[in-house]
Amino acid sequence: xxxxxxxxxxxxxxGPRETTEGAVYTVxxxxxxxxxTAAAASDDERIIVNMGPQHPSTxxxxxxxxxxxxxxxxxxxCGIGYLHTGIEKNLEYRNWTQGxxxxxxxxxxxxFFNETAYCLAVEKLLGITEQIPDRATVLRVMLxxxxxxxxxxxxxxxxGMELGATTIMIYGFRDRELILDLYELITGLRMNHAYIRPxxxxxxxxxxxxxxxxxxxxxxRKNLPEYDxxxxxxxVFKGRMEGIGYLDLAGCLATGATGPILRAAGLPHDLRKxxxxxxxxxxxxxxxxADTCDAYGRFLIRLEEMRQSLRIVEQCLDRLEPGPVMxxxxxxxxxxxxxxxxxxxxxxxxxxxxxxxxxxxxxxxHFKLVTEGFRVPxxxxxxxVESPKGELGVHVVSDGGTRPYRVHFRDPSFxxxxxxxxxxxxxxxxxxxxxxxxxxxxxxxxxx
Amino acid sequence: MSEQDDPNxxxxxxxxxxxxxxxxxxxxxxxxxxxxxxxxxxxGGLVRTVRLPGAxxxxxxxxxxxxxxxxxxxxxxxxxxxxxxxxxxxxxxDELTFHIEREYLPAVARxxxxxxxxxxxxxxxxxxxxxxxxxxxxxHAVYHLRSLTHNRLIRLEVSAxxxxxxxxxxxxxxxxxDWHEREAYDFFGLIFDxxxxxxxxxxxxxxxxxxxxxxxxLGGIPVEYKGAQIPAPDQRRSxx
Numbered sequence: 001x002x003x004x005x006x007x008x009x010x011x012x013x014x015g016p017r018e019t020t021e022g023a024v025y026t027v028x029x030x031x032x033x034x035x036x037t038a039a040a041a042s043d044d045e046r047i048i049v050n051m052g053p054q055h056p057s058t059x060x061x062x063x064x065x066x067x068x069x070x071x072x073x074x075x076x077x078c079g080i081g082y083l084h085t086g087i088e089k090n091l092e093y094r095n096w097t098q099g100x101x102x103x104x105x106x107x108x109x110x111x112f113f114n115e116t117a118y119c120l121a122v123e124k125l126l127g128i129t130e131q132i133p134d135r136a137t138v139l140r141v142m143l144x145x146x147x148x149x150x151x152x153x154x155x156x157x158x159x160g161m162e163l164g165a166t167t168i169m170i171y172g173f174r175d176r177e178l179i180l181d182l183y184e185l186i187t188g189l190r191m192n193h194a195y196i197r198p199x200x201x202x203x204x205x206x207x208x209x210x211x212x213x214x215x216x217x218x219x220x221r222k223n224l225p226e227y228d229x230x231x232x233x234x235x236v237f238k239g240r241m242e243g244i245g246y247l248d249l250a251g252c253l254a255t256g257a258t259g260p261i262l263r264a265a266g267l268p269h270d271l272r273k274x275x276x277x278x279x280x281x282x283x284x285x286x287x288x289x290a291d292t293c294d295a296y297g298r299f300l301i302r303l304e305e306m307r308q309s310l311r312i313v314e315q316c317l318d319r320l321e322p323g324p325v326m327x328x329x330x331x332x333x334x335x336x337x338x339x340x341x342x343x344x345x346x347x348x349x350x351x352x353x354x355x356x357x358x359x360x361x362x363x364x365x366h367f368k369l370v371t372e373g374f375r376v377p378x379x380x381x382x383x384x385v386e387s388p389k390g391e392l393g394v395h396v397v398s399d400g401g402t403r404p405y406r407v408h409f410r411d412p413s414f415x416x417x418x419x420x421x422x423x424x425x426x427x428x429x430x431x432x433x434x435x436x437x438x439x440x441x442x443x444x445x446x447x448x
Numbered sequence: 449m450s451e452q453d454d455p456n457x458x459x460x461x462x463x464x465x466x467x468x469x470x471x472x473x474x475x476x477x478x479x480x481x482x483x484x485x486x487x488x489x490x491x492g493g494l495v496r497t498v499r500l501p502g503a504x505x506x507x508x509x510x511x512x513x514x515x516x517x518x519x520x521x522x523x524x525x526x527x528x529x530x531x532x533x534x535x536x537x538x539x540x541x542d543e544l545t546f547h548i549e550r551e552y553l554p555a556v557a558r559x560x561x562x563x564x565x566x567x568x569x570x571x572x573x574x575x576x577x578x579x580x581x582x583x584x585x586x587x588h589a590v591y592h593l594r595s596l597t598h599n600r601l602i603r604l605e606v607s608a609x610x611x612x613x614x615x616x617x618x619x620x621x622x623x624x625x626d627w628h629e630r631e632a633y634d635f636f637g638l639i640f641d642x643x644x645x646x647x648x649x650x651x652x653x654x655x656x657x658x659x660x661x662x663x664x665x666l667g668g669i670p671v672e673y674k675g676a677q678i679p680a681p682d683q684r685r686s687x688x
Contacts, residue, residue, distance in 0.1 A: 089659060
């Protein structure tokens with residue numbers, strides 16, 4: 001690899017620095033004429049550009065190290081880790097239920113997928129997969145599909161913005177706002193919900209939620225064709241997207257790319273169909289594919305997946321039966337009988353009155369479950385869900401204690417981002433932006 | 449969990465705790481975390497063993513036997529002795545795990561990927577686990593392989609001692625493991641021999657130590673909340 005300018009060199013005065021590979025000019029501002037003259041004196045047009053980690057077009061704190069020759073990218077590498085927060089390590093010091101509070105913050109655009117994948121793994125270790133109430137599972141599916149919509153909307157919106165198509169950005173964030181309002185109504189928060197818990201959900205739907213979701217579906221059905229009108233057939237948009245970020249099926253499997261990238265290469269691989277979880281085999285939906293292997297194909301797939309997600313949300317509402325949303329086992333069910341009090345959402349006053357006033361055993365039980373948590377039999381489990389970005393896998397190891405021994409997230413953004421070099425090398429600098437946007441990496445998930 | 453002092457009698461609605469079968473990976477003493485100090489509760493004398501599910505006997509059930517047969521057959525074709533390559537096979541919670549001797553990992557991975565009857569085309573990366581009390585096998589690398597052709601998922605587990613944390617890289621079989629192996633190196637200090645550029649990926653390049661090993665402290669400071677001092681997370685009482 002050629003040496004990239006180190007942070008230490010950034011503060012050095014402009015001018016050539018002799019290395020084993022020739023003179024290196026570090027450009028961080030200063031007098032451009034001076035730098036341009038010095039660079040022109042050299043016959044080498046090779047430039048290394050450090051794009052990011054604070055660049056509006058790199059999807060968060062992603063650092064791209066591009067070696068360019070004129071307008072052509074000859075080598076591309078990623079620098080990641082700027083958003084590493086040690087979530088996996090932190091999980092080992094919290095009990096199993098508290099884990100959801102952490103994993104929801106990993107890929108912050110797909111919180112419900114992180115929570116569901118983690119909870120499915122814990123439930124598999126506990127052996128209670130079959131005992132999860134139907135209502136909880138249906139609501140999990142509904143929230144995941146709403147989440148797929150909101151994640152794809154951000155992918156399309158930010159991708160459009162990076163091309164200069166600000167209208168798509170405005171449309172995307174406008175529609176995502178509708179979904180965030182639903183999250184807020186259902187979970188109390190717009191992001192970082194920790195709503196899905198091992199055993200079920202934190203609480204049931206609030207009154208009126210079903211009507212609001214139905215109203216949203218109606219509105220979204222009207223809004224979705226706007227993206228088609230605005231972008232799908234737009235010659236400028238197509239000119240920027242078609243043939244860009246090319247990665248064929250062999251490349252996808254080698255780099256481990258899943259999700260829309262894999263489906264744009266023509267393989268209809270979707271874990272919801274091939275390894276169904278949460279009863280996805282009972283829902284009626286299609287897995288869209290494209291055979292273009294490029295950014296445009298991925299855009300069309302995301303658009304179609306949003307339509308399919310709306311269908312699934314509608315089916316969820318239709319099959320929603322009244323019932324519990326937490327597993328019946330009181331040794332596992334977090335006594336989260338939440339109610340809205342004057343200082344926000346907390347334990348309901350009725351529940352506190354009962355445990356404080358009438359039942360000593362209930363108080364002890366509540367205290368032990370909240371402070372100590374439940375024990376999970378030793379062993380390991382791997383569960384995977386189809387997140388909007390691809391296969392989100394969770395490897396959980398228990399040593400029989402009240403805390404996870406090890407939790408590892410196989411985040412699709414992390415794996416897919418490896419394909420960046422294969423997509424960008426040999427292309428134009430401006431197309432790097434399109435290729436990275438079509439991968440849709442979220443650095444919270446990449447770095448964890 | 450303890451094998452005899454199990455308070456959860458059968459019929460209770462908690463998941464059954466395991467007995468003394470399985471492989472011992474650690475012995476814990478005391479309770480509530482702190483090892484020393486004014487323990488007047490008597491819990492300090494507790495001794496518990498931690499056991500993970502042990503080797504399973506045939507038949508494994510379902511398609512597991514088919515995959516195991518094919519793998520053993522394919523290894524024999526390469527003049528490898530299956531019993532020398534596969535340390536043990538564990539079936540637990542409907543998941544099939546092959547524990548592989550580390551020097552044979554690349555051969556096994558290539559066989560699993562290329563054999564038409566196996567065809568595990570997609571590797572979902574490597575997850576490392578640190579068992580500091582499992583002497584001689586402290587570091588585990590866990591690989592999950594997915595077959596799109598046959599719609600199957602299996603797990604490979606490889607172990608290495610802390611004193612010699614080397615495992616052969618599988619990047620030339622599964623290029624996707626490039627970053628995953630760098631991550632496992634970064635957090636656990638596992639050295640993947642043959643990796644094209646094994647450098648830190650998340651932590652800064654000049655970082656000392658391997659943060660997700662069990663002997664690496666979490667860190668943190670006590671905070672005051674409503675007049676009380678709340679200790680750092682790794683100093684709080686633990687029930688594990």
